[in-house]
Amino acid sequence: MARPRTTYRCSACQHGVAKWVGRCPECGEWGSVGEVAVLSAPRLGAVGGPSVARAVALVPTTPALPLTRIDAQGAQQRSTGVAELDRVLGGGIVPGAVVLLAGEPGVGKSTLLLEVVSQWARLGRRALYVTGEESAGQVRLRAERTGAVHEQVWLAAETDLATVLGHVEQVEPDLLVVDSVQTMLATDVDGVPGGVTQVRAVTAALTSLAKARGLAVLLVGHVTKDGAVAGPRSLEHLVDVVLHFEGDKHSTLRMVRGVKNRFGAADEVGCFELREDGIVGVDDPSGLFLHHRGAPVPGTAVTVAVEGKRPLLGELQALVAGSGLASPRRAVSGLDGARVSMVLAVLERRGGVKLSDSEVYTATVGGMRLTEPAADLALALAVASAALDTPLPEGLVVLGEVGLAGEVRRVTGAGRRVAEAARLGFTRALVPPDSGTMPPGVRATVVPDLGAALRVLRRG
Incomplete structure (x- = not known):
């Protein structure tokens, strides 16, 4: 008979340790390490030979098949009716897939999701929307305001997991939306709603339901103050797709960013605009991140970022002001603060632009977030333009990663980025060496280092 033994395991990341500790050494969570029982098979010593472990073989209920005989028709994506969401999902949602949509409150x-179930119903399919945070009347009022009322959209205000499963048996939907997974309660599991144990149990039950019935499931998840998905880390491992819904509360722009996707690319981005009458997809969002399209203004530079397969033009703005403080202020919005500090240091040391006694403010336009190194050169030129009070030439787009030695490094897909800029009317480009063939109509200038880029700025 198997002999039980005990070990200690973190409930957040499943990391095992030899003895109890207050804080998990792997993920840093406090109070998440608990004692668990592990069954080990007995070892049988053979005469004159080494000891071996005995395993009991079980007859599988579903036999293994050659890969060539597996039918993949049931795993084809089905459109949600929302084109921008389909882009992020890789073409649509797969029957039996579990998708986790996480975002800040009020985003x-x-x-x-009301728009998703509405479009899903208009395609002739049935959807069940389960809300644990609002009453059915509140959801109905929002649906009327956004035009999401449809007879094939079924609504239930429940927090009990067993009752939700009963609704699924009665309605037999093709799509199940649970808003949110932190409000669901499994009565046969210890813990409070939203706790580590409850969230894992609820998600595991809904995942098993999705796989058994071929039911597509959309789960709404909360995020922590750091922007990570709330709950145990294993929650992201249980689901098939993890999406982050981002947006500035002071802007109408919203972005759905893929973090994990078992059925497609995990780096795609969908753009939406939040309006009073609902939410609509934005299929050409580049113009939303540009402001100064007329006469050039000192302290601005335009670059092209790539989100998934989509090139997006973004405008960086900088302001350099004198300061009497020993440590002048550095303020960053929409950019990586550590990356900005590095570019400022290189700009002063390698480019000769004195910034140590000045306050520097850097930001992006339209709530865009630029974190890839391809925006380094544009950031450096925007700051230099503000410090010298000299605008960049009109119709110029800037690409390049800046190294610590002041060199400008090649970026991926430079031709595709410049082609997107040319489509929006840009006629000049600063590009790193070995950037490949540029599209017609754009005069490209190769800048091997930061000094060459600054000479273009000074010449105008």
Whole structure:
């Protein structure tokens, strides 16, 4: 008979340790390490030979098949009716897939999912929307305001997991939306709603339901103050797709960013605009991140970022002001603070632009977030333009990663980025060496280092 033994395991990341500790050494969570029982098979010593472990073989209920005989028709994506969401999902949602949509409170998750179930119903399929945060009447009022009312959209206000499973048996939907997974309660599991144990149990039960019935499931998840998905880390491992719904509360722009996707690319981005009458997809969002399209203004530079397969033009703005403080202020919005500090240091040391006694403010336009190194050169030129009070030439787009030695490094897909800029009317480009063939109509200038780029700025 198997002999039980005990070990200690973190409930957040499943990391095992030899003895109890207050804080998990792997993920840093406090109070998540608990004692668990592990069954080990007995060892049988053979005469004159080494000891071996005995395993009991079981007859599988579903036999293994050659890969060539597996039918993949049931795993084809089905459109949700929302083109921008389909882009992020890789073409649509797969029957039996579990999708986790996480975002900050008030960003518009429920509004987006109401639009999804409405479009899903208009395609002739049935959807069940389960809300644990609002009453049915509140959801109906929002649906009327956004035009999401449809007879094939079924609504239930429940927090008990067993009751939700009963609704699924009665309605027999093709799509199940649970808003949110932190409000669901499994009565046969210890813990409070939203706790580590409850969230894992609820997600595991809904995942098993999805796989058994071929039911597509959309789960709404909360995020922590750091922007990570709330709950145990294993929650992201249980689901098939993890999406982050992002957006500035002071802007109408919203972005759905893929973090994990078992059925497609995990780096795609969908753009939406939140309006009073609902949420709509933006299929050409580049113009949303540009402001100064007329006469050039000192302290601005335009670059092209790539989100998934989509090139997006973004405008960086900088302001350099004198300061009497020993440590002048550095303020960053929409950019990586550590990356900005590095570019400022290189700009002063390698480019000769004195910034140590000045306050520097850097930001992006339209709530865009630029974190890839391809925006380094544009950031450096925007700051230099503000410090010298000299605008960049009109119709110029800037690409390149800046190294610590002041060199400008090649970026991926430079031709595709410049082609997107040319489509929006840009006629000049600063590009790193070995950037490949540029599209017609754009005069490209190769800048091997930061000094060459600054000479273009000074010449105008």
